[in-house]
Amino acid sequence: MSPDAGAALREIAFLLERQNAPTYRVRAFRRAAGIAQQREDLDRRAADGTLTDIEGIGRTTAGVISQSVRGVLPDYLAKLRAEVRAPERGGALRERLRGDCHAHSDWSDGGSTIAEMAEAARWLGHDWLALTDHSPRLRVARGLSAQRLREQLDVVAELNGRLAPFRVLTGIEVDVLADGGLDQDPELLAELDVVVASAHSELRMEAPRMTRRLIAAVSSGQVTVLGHCTGRLIGERKRAQSTFDARAVFTACREHDVAVEINSRPDRLDPPRELLRLARDLGCRFAIDSDAHAPGQLDWLANGCARAEECGIDPERVINTRAAAELLAR
Structure with a gap:
C-alpha cells in the first residue's frame, strides 16, 4: 500500500x-x-x-x-x-526512549518550524520533545533574547493545545560563559522545563579554568543536561576536544542531578567512550539527545543509544526513557 x-x-x-x-x-x-x-x-x-x-x-x-x-x-x-538500516546495537534502548532533550527550530539555527519538529518527533513515536534553541550570546545561531524566548513560550503553549497528548517541553540550549555563568535571565531559566548547558566558545581554555567553568554551570541549580561536554567535532570538520578534569565535572553533575548528554550527532558523538564509562562509574545520569536541527535528524538518537549500550549504561539512568511528567518531577 x-x-x-x-x-x-x-x-x-x-x-x-x-x-x-x-x-x-x-x-x-x-x-x-x-x-x-x-x-x-x-x-x-x-x-x-x-x-x-x-x-x-x-x-x-x-x-x-x-x-x-x-x-x-x-x-x-x-x-x-x-x-536506512536498524542499528546493530542500541535498538532495545532506542525503543525505550520517550523523548529528546535537545532539538532546535528555525527560531535559532534550525531549518524547520517548531510544529514540523514536533510532528516529526510524534511520527517517530515520541511522547515529548524539548525545544532547546540557542541563547542570545550565540549570535551566529540567532540565539534567543529573553523577549524572543518569552514569545516562543506562547507559541509552544498554543501548539501543545493542538498536539496533546504529545507535548513540546519548553527549553533552551544556554551558552556556558567563560566564567561558568549561564547566558540567559536566571528567572526565565527557572520557568523552563529543560535547560541544556553547553560551551560553544573558548573551547581551548586551559584545563583548570575549563574545569571550574563547567562545574560552576552544573552547580547553578538551573541546568538539566550538560551538553556535548568536550565540544569535539569529528568527520570532515574536525575539532579537538576540550580538556578538563572529567572526574571533577562528572562528580558535580551527579551531586547536582545534572544529566551528562550523549550527543548523537554523527559529527559529534560526544563525549568519547572513555568519558562515558567514567561518568557511568561515577553514578551519573544521562540524556541521549539528537541535537537535531531538522526533523529527519531526530532519528539520530540511534547513534547515541548504540554508544550507551556499548558502554554498559543502564537504561534506568537515561532520563529520556521517562514520561514528561516524571522527567519534570526530578
Missing part, C-alpha cells in the same frame, strides 16, 4: 535529513509535499504528464507523485527506506 503523495514526499525529506543530505534537496521535497496537499488535480496531471507544469514540482518529485496516486510505493522512497 502506497502512502499518499504528500506523506511520501514528507517521508523522503525526513530520510534525506537523516542522511544529512544537502538542504536544497530536502526543501525541494518538503515544498512539493505542501503543494501536493493543496492540489486536487494530481490524478489528472499525473495521467496527462503535466505535473512538472506546477511551479515547485520537478522531475523527481513528479515521479514520486505519479507513483503515489497510482497506489504504488514510489521507487525513490523505497530506495531510501532500504538504505
Whole structure:
C-alpha cells in the first residue's frame, strides 16, 4: 500500500535529513509535499504528464507523485527506506526512549518550524520533545533574547493545545560563559522545563579554568543536561576536544542531578567512550539527545543509544526513557 503523495514526499525529506543530505534537496521535497496537499488535480496531471507544469514540482518529485496516486510505493522512497538500516546495537534502548532533550527550530539555527519538529518527533513515536534553541550570546545561531524566548513560550503553549497528548517541553540550549555563568535571565531559566548547558566558545581554555567553568554551570541549580561536554567535532570538520578534569565535572553533575548528554550527532558523538564509562562509574545520569536541527535528524538518537549500550549504561539512568511528567518531577 502506497502512502499518499504528500506523506511520501514528507517521508523522503525526513530520510534525506537523516542522511544529512544537502538542504536544497530536502526543501525541494518538503515544498512539493505542501503543494501536493493543496492540489486536487494530481490524478489528472499525473495521467496527462503535466505535473512538472506546477511551479515547485520537478522531475523527481513528479515521479514520486505519479507513483503515489497510482497506489504504488514510489521507487525513490523505497530506495531510501532500504538504505536506512536498524542499528546493530542500541535498538532495545532506542525503543525505550520517550523523548529528546535537545532539538532546535528555525527560531535559532534550525531549518524547520517548531510544529514540523514536533510532528516529526510524534511520527517517530515520541511522547515529548524539548525545544532547546540557542541563547542570545550565540549570535551566529540567532540565539534567543529573553523577549524572543518569552514569545516562543506562547507559541509552544498554543501548539501543545493542538498536539496533546504529545507535548513540546519548553527549553533552551544556554551558552556556558567563560566564567561558568549561564547566558540567559536566571528567572526565565527557572520557568523552563529543560535547560541544556553547553560551551560553544573558548573551547581551548586551559584545563583548570575549563574545569571550574563547567562545574560552576552544573552547580547553578538551573541546568538539566550538560551538553556535548568536550565540544569535539569529528568527520570532515574536525575539532579537538576540550580538556578538563572529567572526574571533577562528572562528580558535580551527579551531586547536582545534572544529566551528562550523549550527543548523537554523527559529527559529534560526544563525549568519547572513555568519558562515558567514567561518568557511568561515577553514578551519573544521562540524556541521549539528537541535537537535531531538522526533523529527519531526530532519528539520530540511534547513534547515541548504540554508544550507551556499548558502554554498559543502564537504561534506568537515561532520563529520556521517562514520561514528561516524571522527567519534570526530578
